Amino acid sequence: MASRELKLKIELVPAPLWYSSIYNIYRKAGMLDEWRRIKDELFRREGKKCWICGREGERLEAHEFWEYDDERHVQRLVAIHHICDLCHKVKHIGFWCYTKDGKEKLAKRGLREEQLIDHFCRVNGCSREDFKRHIEESFRVWIERSRHRWTQDLGEYDPNKKRKSEESKGREAV
Numbered sequence: 001m002a003s004r005e006l007k008l009k010i011e012l013v014p015a016p017l018w019y020s021s022i023y024n025i026y027r028k029a030g031m032l033d034e035w036r037r038i039k040d041e042l043f044r045r046e047g048k049k050c051w052i053c054g055r056e057g058e059r060l061e062a063h064e065f066w067e068y069d070d071e072r073h074v075q076r077l078v079a080i081h082h083i084c085d086l087c088h089k090v091k092h093i094g095f096w097c098y099t100k101d102g103k104e105k106l107a108k109r110g111l112r113e114e115q116l117i118d119h120f121c122r123v124n125g126c127s128r129e130d131f132k133r134h135i136e137e138s139f140r141v142w143i144e145r146s147r148h149r150w151t152q153d154l155g156e157y158d159p160n161k162k163r164k165s166e167e168s169k170g171r172e173a174v
């Protein structure tokens with residue numbers, strides 16, 4: 001099964017970009033109000049279910065969907081959606097199952113790698129062989145991408161653009 005047919009894909013963020021999430025960027029810029037607005041908007045638009053697997057009644061986490069330009073080495077933020085805990089852990093399986101810190105945290109939450117793999121196979125309707133191929137491919141891409149320096153394109157979520165649009169809204173109100 002080709003990766004593009006999978007509903008739930010692993011997305012390993014290249015090492016040089018770790019911690020440079022929009023959440024962290026807003027937090028550092030003192031813009032957590034904006035982050036809360038994004039979350040509220042997601043609840044309004046997508047309801048209280050996982051955007052990927054559709055599970056309801058789960059705690060939802062905002063996941064940032066990035067695209068990678070492997071020639072210019074630009075990481076571009078294309079969307080943010082609410083997804084469930086299990087889908088989110090599959091997305092960041094590199095952290096949860098392949099780092100010391102992640103493994104400890106996963107165990108503390110009473111979860112095992114097996115459960116993440118099961119969830120992946122259930123959501124995608126695929127076999128464990130498919131999972132194995134997909135994770136190997138994801139790590140291959142991750143190793144290649146981690147060798148480069150990247151710039152980020154935050155698109156409509158860019159803090160400077162956000163501020164400008166807030167200012168112009170303010171002016172309209174006057």
Ligand SMILES: [Zn+2]
Nearest residue numbers: 050053084087
């Ligand atoms: Zn889900």
Ligand SMILES: [Zn+2]
Nearest residue numbers: 062063064091
């Ligand atoms: Zn995420």
